[in-house]
Amino acid sequence: MKTLQSFRARTGEALGAPLPATTPEQVDAAATAAGDAFAAWAASSGEQRATLLRGLAAALESDREGLVALADDETALGPVRLNGELDRTAFQLRRFADMAERGVAFAFTDDPAVPGAPPVGHPAMVRQCVPLGPVAMFSASNFPFAFSVLGGDTASALAAGCPVVVKAHSGHLHLSNRVFGLVQQVLAAQGLPAGLVGLIQGGGADVGVRLVRHPAIAAGAFTGSTRGGAALQAEASARPRPIPFYGELGSINPVVALPALLATKGAELAATLAGSIALGCGQFCTSPGVIVLIKGAESEAFVAQLHTALAAQNPHAMLTPGMRQAFDAGVEHLVHAGAQPLLREAGNAEAPRPFLAQVEAADFIAKDALREEVFGPSSVIVWADSVAQVLQVLHAVGGSLTVTLWGAETDSTDTRALVRGAMAIAGRVLFAGVPTGVAVTAAQQHGGPWPSSTQPMTTSVGDAAIDRFLRPVALQDAPVWLLAQQGRPV
Structure with a gap:
């Protein structure tokens, strides 16, 4: 059995007992479980999604002292920075909860029929969105809370109606497992399937690449190096059914x-x-x-x-x-x-x-x-x-x-x-200040042309991050009962 060792960032000493690396079979099981959870979560209401996201935020805050101490051991980022990052992570979760409750993922465009011949005349059309499916999320090294297990990618995917399988970063393994334990407690308390949020860990093709290749995975989200992101993007594009890969990569700013x-x-x-x-x-x-x-x-x-x-x-x-x-x-x-x-x-x-x-x-x-x-x-x-x-x-x-x-x-x-x-x-x-520090806001755009990201039309921070995990669908001459859903899932 392969094992993974965490280290104290300040001294390089081993931290805690070795953790088991995820096996190929376990990667498949996590992706399959996410796929099994998809239909019900895609059909969930905004209120259900908001309840989960707020529960996850509260769970983080309830274990703040232990989480920050562990994160500091593994990253050396310091308790002040890490407490602030935990606050930001809880804020993101609650912000996407509010968006889910407001029905942002269910927004639709109603285009009534126009009589007459085309091009002026046209049938009744409604444009709305549906969730993509399970998301493979790759944690970042430098933000052990905000771009990790319960970071912005996870929050926005869940708000969109998509399950998530998280690939933990080797730089904060014990923290990732502790946060994942909180996630599982919240899912169980709310009667939700454990596969709605999964966790895998380890390096090489057995883990990350295998996850991207799994047929149940519908999108990838990544924050890391240009080299690593480009390799995973290539895997996402080479699948029999290619999937979108949202990579936030290198930047010299x-x-x-x-x-x-x-x-x-x-x-x-x-x-x-x-x-x-x-x-x-x-x-x-x-x-x-x-x-x-x-x-x-x-x-x-x-x-x-x-x-x-x-x-x-x-x-x-x-x-x-x-x-x-x-x-x-x-x-x-x-x-x-x-x-x-x-x-x-x-x-x-x-x-x-x-x-x-x-x-x-x-x-x-x-x-x-x-x-x-x-x-x-x-x-x-x-x-x-x-x-x-x-x-x-x-x-x-x-x-x-x-x-x-x-x-x-x-x-x-x-x-x-x-x-x-x-x-x-x-x-x-x-036009003022410095680029370090990315506000979680409605107008934020965190993504740019290659090599800074793989999809410059999208953002990994801010309200619009939810758009990555939604796919537009046009309904033509839809029946009355379907129109009455007002963009909400059937």
Whole structure:
């Protein structure tokens, strides 16, 4: 029997007893159980879905002390951050509960018949949505609550009427199992099938790939590396019946800082940006990995201020030894590609020191290696000669979860061009603040062009996340009894 070992992030010591890896047969059983639970859950009312989601939120909060302590052991993210993340996770669950209760998943468009010949005349049509089916959900390393067992993917899928099979992340195995235990208690208390939410764990084709390939699975949701997400997307597309795969992948999140603003707020912005680069040891999908500056005295002064502020940061241990090694390898890769280090200090085996480098815009545009994400407290300054070259830099990035534009408050030809350039490559454009931190709101868009996500039309955060797991259906000349359902399941 294969086993999995969890580790204390701060020391690398083994944490707890080894856990059994899910066998291929158990993967199949979890997917089959989700498939068996689908019909009844797809037909559930908004009130039933809301009751489950609120029960899951309450269960999380009831075990807060134990969950946060365990998460801190496995991730080193600290109790303040983890308590805040648990609050966000409960908030997400309750927000989707409210949406389910309001009937968001049952919204419909009524298009009455128009007499006469086409194209003006047409039969009566109603457009509504149905749930896709069981969802394979792959937990993220860096958000052990908000993008894990009861994270936004699970919450939005359940609100849409879809069962979920969660693939636990190896970086917080014991936490995932403890949360899953709470899930099973809530399901049992509400008389719901245990297969409505399943959990599998382990690596390789025996687990994650097998889950995506299982015929009962109707969609995939993933947060992680570009390489891992691309491999799973390929599996989802290669099935006899391909399924949608919603992957939130790598992103370098450019920050463009214009000279006029740096002249008046440079020191303040440098401190803010340094904190964002080092936040969570840089383990955010929205961490600012690229800073685009136009050459000049204001930008040079800003770099000096950023160097000082970043050197004063003390990132905590990374989530896993593998991520720590990958960070060092990524930094070395940037330097080998031609990035000139400005701040590079040795860290320890668990916690790295911040890394800052610089490169000419022409080199950044020409070399793919300079545009690769380094997961950790790292950022590269890109020196541009003009706004036109800044736009070339953004175009070279190609796709990003975010672009931040500092100094675009005044309407001009240049700022309009920068806004167009930013919107062309990003799912979210910021004009103040920093990209780390993604609000759960109605207007949020967390997803952008490749390589930041596999489906740039969708979001993995915010109210619209539910749309990923719903499929539109048109009902033509439907009988009166069916129309009376008002979009609700039959």
